[in-house]
Each structure stands twice: as C-alpha cells, then as structure tokens.
Amino acid sequence: xxxALVTGGSRGIGRAICxxxxxxxxxxxxxxxxxxxxxxxxxxxxxxxxxxxALLQLNVASRDEIKSILSGWIKDNPENVIEVLVNxxxxxxxxxxxxxxxxQWDNVIHTGVDAFxxxxxxxxxGMMMNRYGRVINVVSLSGLKGLPGQTNYSASKxxxxxATKALAQxxxxxxxxxxxxxxxxxxxDMTADLDEKELKRSIPVNRFGTAEEVASAVGFLxxxxxxxxxxxxxxxxxxxxx
Numbered sequence: 001x002x003x004a005l006v007t008g009g010s011r012g013i014g015r016a017i018c019x020x021x022x023x024x025x026x027x028x029x030x031x032x033x034x035x036x037x038x039x040x041x042x043x044x045x046x047x048x049x050x051x052x053x054a055l056l057q058l059n060v061a062s063r064d065e066i067k068s069i070l071s072g073w074i075k076d077n078p079e080n081v082i083e084v085l086v087n088x089x090x091x092x093x094x095x096x097x098x099x100x101x102x103x104q105w106d107n108v109i110h111t112g113v114d115a116f117x118x119x120x121x122x123x124x125x126g127m128m129m130n131r132y133g134r135v136i137n138v139v140s141l142s143g144l145k146g147l148p149g150q151t152n153y154s155a156s157k158x159x160x161x162x163a164t165k166a167l168a169q170x171x172x173x174x175x176x177x178x179x180x181x182x183x184x185x186x187x188x189d190m191t192a193d194l195d196e197k198e199l200k201r202s203i204p205v206n207r208f209g210t211a212e213e214v215a216s217a218v219g220f221l222x223x224x225x226x227x228x229x230x231x232x233x234x235x236x237x238x239x240x241x242x
Contacts, residue, residue, distance in 0.1 A: 024054070140154075172231075
C-alpha cells in the first residue's frame with residue numbers, strides 16, 4: 001500500500017494536505033502530538049471521502065520518539081511503503097528578538113528544523129531502496145522574506161529552505177524529489193490572531209489564502225507530474241512576495 005506521512009496533520013493546512021493526498025490514493029498517516037480529537041476528525045474526514053488512513057501520535061521534535069515510534073511503525077508495516085513525506089509540523093511563538101526567551105527560540109527551532117531532520121532521515125533509506133520518493137516541506141513567507149517579531153520562525157523556515165535545496169542534490173539520482181511550499185497568509189488557527197482586514201490590503205489578490213490552496217500545491221509536487229521539479233520553493237501567497 002502506498003503511504004504518505006503528514007506531520008502536524010490534525011488541523012489547518014496539515015488536515016487539508018491529508019485530505020488531498022488521500023484523494024490521490026494514498027494511505028495517509030496523520031501525525032499529531034497532543035490534539036487527539038482534531039486528529040480523529042481528520043481521519044474521519046479521510047474515511048468519509050472514501051480514503052484510508054491511520055493516526056500516528058508522536059512528537060516529531062523528539063529524537064527518541066522518532067526512533068521508537070516511527071521506526072517501530074516502519075518495522076511493523078513492511079508492506080506499507082512511505083512514498084510521500086510532508087514535513088508540515090511547526091509552531092509560532094512570536095516576540096521581538098530583544099525580548100525573546102530561550103524557550104521561545106528552542107521551541108520553534110526544535111519543532112521545525114530538528115523535526116525535519118529526524119523524520120526525513122528516518123524515511124530516506126526506504127525511499128532510496130524503493131528508488132522513488134517525495135519530500136515536501138511546508139515552509140513560509142517568513143522564511144523567504146523575514147518578518148519582524150518572527151526571528152525564530154524565520155530562522156526555522158529559512159533553515160529548512162536551505163536544507164531542501166541541499167538534500168535535493170543528494171538524493172535526486174535515487175528518484176527522490178525534495179521541494180518546499182511557502183504559504184503566505186492562510187486562513188488557519190495559526191493566523192486567527194492577525195488583522196486580516198488590514199493585512200489583505202498588501203496582498204495583490206486582496207485576500208488570505210485557504211488551506212486547500214496550499215494542499216493543491218503539495219499534491220502537485222507529490223505527483224508524478226512533478227518528477228522533474230526538485231530543490232524548488234513554490235510560494236502560495238497571492239503575489240505578496242516572490
């Protein structure tokens with residue numbers, strides 16, 4: 001069974017990506033850390049749309065949990081080849097750098113950069129043996145442009161963008177593509193505290209995007225139609241920055 005793993009798949013952009021990949025015929029592993037009710041809701045929506053999936057609870061920023069839980073799943077499911085990995089998990093903890101605490105920095109960097117490294121490294125061997133794979137990293141406008149009050153988040157996303165470009169060069173000959181999708185302002189829980197009315201004035205299409213629009217970009221990069229695209233960052237931002 002061809003399988004896709006989506007980290008942070010319980011809600012928002014992650015949920016939309018899970019539903020998109022399920023519609024493409026993938027058995028979707030919905031990763032979540034703590035929010036079991038939302039993860040269950042994502043799985044229910046997958047099943048209601050005719051797809052299949054399973055829940056995978058683990059903290060992707062924890063090296064130990066990845067070694068025990070994700071590695072254990074791979075060993076217990078040898079017939080389920082994880083072809084697509086979407087590194088979507090991430091958190092915002094905004095503050096001007098002068099007042100940013102160590103915990104604010106560590107939390108964002110660990111959940112972003114560390115999780116990308118630990119999870120991707122775990123799955124690369126299987127993709128290389130299969131001579132096929134798709135790694136898609138959900139980054140951000142913040143990682144391309146830099147946004148005030150988000151030094152930690154910008155650093156995390158920019159680091160993943162650099163890693164995307166480097167890894168693409170390492171594994172291209174193994175039939176694996178590595179790309180990133182960089183959303184701008186998208187209507188999700190993470191942006192609920194932003195002033196949409198004010199901010200949309202700076203967006204050429206004059207609105208926030210939807211999680212489904214980001215998921216469509218991820219779906220394209222996960223498809224065979226994107227086989228000759230790797231090491232790229234696809235912005236989904238309504239023309240705000242490119």
